[in-house]
Amino acid sequence: MTTIRDVAKKAGVSVATVSRFLNGSGYVSADAAKAVTDAVDELKYELNPVARSLNTKQSHLIGLIVPDITNPFFPELARAVEDVALTYGYTVILCNSDENPEKERNYLETLKKKYIAGFIVTSNQLDAPHYANMALPIVALDRAINDRIPTVSSNxxxxxxxxxxxxxxxxxxxxxxxxxxxxxxxxxxxxxxxxxxxxxxxxxxxxxxxxxxxxxxxxxxxxxxxxxxxxxxxxxxxxxxxxxxxxxxxxxxxxxxxxxxxxxxxxxxxxxxxxxxxxxxxxDVYKMGAIATRVLIKRIENQEIEQHFYEVPVQLKLRGTTRSVEK
CATH class of the missing domain: 3.40.50.2300 (Response regulator)
Structure with a gap:
């Protein structure tokens, strides 16, 4: 089984340099980066995601907390979040709170122990302190929590x-x-x-x-x-x-x-x-979920976000439960 030491030896650099490059945790010169990349490819080395999370105290996991998974609105939101997260290399963990504050808090505490990278939250709670005081990046989706947390919703x-x-x-x-x-x-x-x-x-x-x-x-x-x-x-x-x-x-x-x-x-x-x-x-349910995910990933990766509140337009869709306009 190929180890990080094998990669370092093949690349002609230190183990610490390989670790910094693979974990994105420090400066690595362009020459060293190329040498490590070539060695990883040649040796077919795969970084253990568990080891990585223990080392960096962060994983590529996003927690998505929704209040009621039986309401079709929320699976449609979850689909958008998952699609966009995967394109950035993140995996989504779906949590159904059943509109229960204790379940929400339990999910937060449990996933924090798994070095979750951040949360997208659709919460029934207004200004919940366990969100306001959290150090991890959070984005509120559909329902605002407080002014300090970025929010994506409809008009x-x-x-x-x-x-x-x-x-x-x-x-x-x-x-x-x-x-x-x-x-x-x-x-x-x-x-x-x-x-x-x-x-x-x-x-x-x-x-x-x-x-x-x-x-x-x-x-x-x-x-x-x-x-x-x-x-x-x-x-x-x-x-x-x-x-x-x-x-x-x-x-x-x-x-x-x-x-x-x-x-x-x-x-x-x-x-x-x-x-x-x-x-x-x-x-635009899909757009709401997609925006929330991109905003969260920017916050996780310490990038600046363009705005703090995103409001997605709505439109009237006429179908069979209404008549034509009376003249």
Missing amino acids: NREGAVMGTQALLQRGCKDILFLRGPEKLNPANDRFEGFMEAITESGVNYHIVTCPFHFADSEKIVEGFLKEHKEIDGIFASSDVSAAGALKAAVTLGIQVPAELQIVGFDGIAMGEMLSPGLTTIAQ
């Missing part, structure tokens, strides 16, 4: 204005807004956008707090529609909630979009698979 407020206006332009006179969890920044921004658009319109509206879960949303909407048969439009803070609303309408025999129009928020692939297809405010 949630503007998207909610667009979604509400889409229902109003199509003749809705009594709209139900499925508000997301109140401790979630994106949900709060979407609520503010809805209120901005609906207040200006003067139409009737109702607000129900609803988790980003299909079954819960279905149950909540079914109960509400039974009591409020006048509802002719639903704007949901997530596509999963919108899918639950669509299922509730079908169960009650309400025709979509003839009697009830529905708009979601996310733009996940599932929306196209529903029947009818879901009209939604589409986030």
